[in-house]
Amino acid sequence: MKAKLSFLPSLARICLAATTGAALLAISAGSAAQAPANNPVQPNDRRPFLAPGARTSDDPVRIPRKPVAETGPELVIRGGRLFDAVSGGVRPATVVIQGNRIKAVLPPDATGWGADARIIDAAGKTVMPGLIDMHTxxxxxxRATPIDEQASEGGGTLRGQRNLRYFLESGFTSVRDLNGVSNAPFLLSEWSAAGMIPAPRVFAAGWIITGTGGHATERPVSPSHGPDYAKEVDGPDAWRGMVRKAFKEGASVIKIASHFAPDEVRAAIEEAHLLGLKVTCDCETIYTEMAVDAGIDMIEHPLPRSDAAIAKMAKKKIAAVPTLQVYQNLLDRAGGFYGSTSRRFTMTSQGNFDEFKKMKAAGIVMGIGTDTIGDASLMVPNSYIAELKWFVRGGYTVTDALKAGTIVNARLLDMGDELGSIEPGKLADIIIVDGRPDENLDDLARVEHVIKDGKWLIEGGALVTPRHVSQPLVKPSPPADVK
Ligand SMILES: [Zn+2]
Structure with missing residues (x-):
């Protein structure tokens, strides 16, 4: 796929990142402390050779980039109530952006920016980090997709572009896409990173990796399942190879699903960690235990797992993305959960919520994800607000739920030093909400402005995209010597 898009890498160079050595060392030390003895290679142990202050690509692969100075007119957000996602509460503040970075967070009465600065009046509104959805x-x-288009990479790419616009308009500046059709998620990720489409950042897994007959390959094949969505591989070498293939295509994370054997899941996780990628698992029961023992980074969904597995997740600092609302949607639609050949269990709303509460009580770090299957992309942001409300019902404060959806999600993406909070030096992904979502989560549906990567993309609720500027012809035409 890289070959098909050989013009993109140069465009992608406009997206530069500054990574401080201190931040990397801190992350590295944290991961080393939690590395299980049988798997010393953790994702953040990587790249100790990056020089302090080195700039890298804005993704977990962290490719070194040539530094550039942030220039051009500042963008100033004035008069708002700032929820920065790290300092606790909400305070009046002014936020100054230059280039694609946050230049300063100043007192509300501050002045001093250039005469050419663009000013956004946020009086009475809430300024906060862009939302992150950890599972799309x-x-x-x-439901509107014709059956013969369901495995179409082109159809998936167009649908993804539309859905990403819905996310952007709803205040999402990053999504982690955990499976899609063929290479469509990678294409969308590259085009978004290059600023070629108005979209959140897409941290893509690409495909599900599973054993033959595993999740998303079972018969009868349903929409979004089958060989264009899930790669069936058998034996540790084949699992390792498929991880490398996803990395080659542009993966920011590896997604695996039950079923597998212990040596297969160990090989996949070890290979991903060697490449610097985290691994997350859509699995249940014995497979969750195998994945946890093998040093997985995260477990998706509220699928059944033992109390012993929860305790081990907590001990090994393995995170969870519980996606409670999408399973509630399934239960509401189908009147129950009846499993499949690879899902031999049942579930209830109460059982799912009890599992969430056990994970919270155990101290497991949890992220917010919606798992946009079926028509769920059309339910954004309602599905996300509903997920936040599950967290609050399960014991989170409203502000801690919002942190889960911003800074905690960013850390789970391996992007906590660049995204998820409003602090000087970070990438400028900021939204302005007409309301007080820190007091009432329903206000999150009233996103007025979205700034992603320093660009003011949603203005007063509407997408603003610069008009195409025509490139000059090679020479004036028609040529003077043509009679
Ligand atoms: Zn999913």
Whole structure:
């Protein structure tokens, strides 16, 4: 796929990142402390050779980039109530952006920016980090998708572009896309990073990796399942190879699903960690235990797992993305959960919520994800607000739920030093909400302005995209010597 898009890498160079050595060392030390003895290679142990202050690509692969100075007119957000996602509460403040970075966070009465600065009046509104959805499938078919288009990479790419616009308009500046059709998620990720489409950042897994007959390959094949969505591989070498293939295509994370054997999941995780990628698992029961023992980084969904597995997740600092609302949608629609050949269990709303509460009580770090299957991309942001409300009902404060959806999600993405909070030096992903979401989560549906990567993309609720500027012809035409 890189070959098909050989013009993109140069465009992608406009997206530069500054990574401080101190931040990397801190992350590295934290991961080393939690590395299980049988798997010393943790994702953040990587790249100790990056020089302090080195600039890298804005993704977990962290490719070194040539530094550039932030220039051009500042963008100033004035008069708002700032929820920065790290300092606790909400305070009046002014936020100054230059280039694609946050230049300063100043007192509300500050002045001093250039005469050419653009000013956004946020009086009475809430200024906060862009939302992050940790579990999307933006290319998945929805109910309107013709059956013969369900495995179409082109159809998936177009649908994904539409769905990403819905996310952007709803205040999402990053999504982690955990499975899609063929290479569509990677294409969307590259085009978004290059600023070629108005979209959140897409941290893509690409495909599900599973054993033959595993999740998303079972018969009868349903929409968003099958060989264009899930790669069936058998034996540790084949699992290792498929991880490398996803890395080659542009993966920011590896997604695996039950079923597998212990040596297969160990090989996949070890290979991903060697490449610097985290691994997350859509699995249950014995497979969750195998994944946890093998040093997985995260477990998706509220699928059944033992109390012993929860305790081990907590001990090994393995995170969870519980996606409670999407399973509630399934239960509401189907009147129950009846499993499949690879899902031999049942579930209830109460059981799912009890599992969430056990994970919280155990101290497991949890992120917010919606798992946009079926028509769920069309339910954004309602599905996300509903997920936040599950967290609050389960014991989070409203502000801690918002932190889960911003800074905690960013850390789970391996992007906590660049995204998820409003602090000087970070990438400028900021939203302005007409309301007080820190007091009432429903206000999150009233996103007025979205700034992603320093660009003011949603203005007063509407997408603003610069008009195409025509490139000059090679020479004036028609040529003077043509009679
Ligand atoms: Zn999913």
């Amino acid at each position: 499938h933006v290319t998945y078919p929805d």
